[in-house]
Amino acid sequence: MDTLIRRAEARRTTTPNATMTTFASPTQGASRQALWRVEMAPGAAGPxxxxxxxxxxxxVAGAARVEVAGEVADLGPGDTLVLPAGVLRRIHADADRGLEAVVTGPGDDTASGPGREPVVPPWIA
Structure with a gap:
């Protein structure tokens, strides 16, 4: 077994919109990929x-409405959405149930937005 990351080693990052628990990332045992859980309170929305x-x-639980490049998708437990690179998006947690999702992506991925410089979010690094 090359790398084992125990539950106690998971890193938690809280923002005004959600709490991310990082299970693996380049700074936490993975070589190139990151894997994390997103928990959003009912009615919360990311930027x-x-x-x-x-x-x-x-x-995994709850539900979300995801806006991607002007299109809208409603997601529930068991649904999986592949979000393409370089496309404007926004995630809204269900108003009653909130959202819990497991997410993966490149460990050096950068986020940017209107008026914001690209940064690697701490839960991805």
Whole structure:
């Protein structure tokens, strides 16, 4: 076994919109990929943003409405959405149930948005 990351080593990052628990990332045992859980309170919404790399979101509990490049998708438990790189997106947690999702993407991925310089989010690094 090359790398084992124990539950106690998971890193938690809280923003005004969500809490991300990083299970693996380049600074946490992975070589190139990052894997994390997103928990959003009922009615929470992330900012409009663009990710430089592709991400895959799998909904574990709750629900979400995701706006991607002007299109809208409603997601529930068991649904998986592949979000393409370089496309404006926004994620809204269900008003009653919130959202819990498991997400993966490149470990060096950058987020940017209107009026914001690209940065690697701490839960991805």
């Amino acid at each position: 409009d943003h663009v990710m430089a790399g592709e991400q895959i979101w799998a909904v």
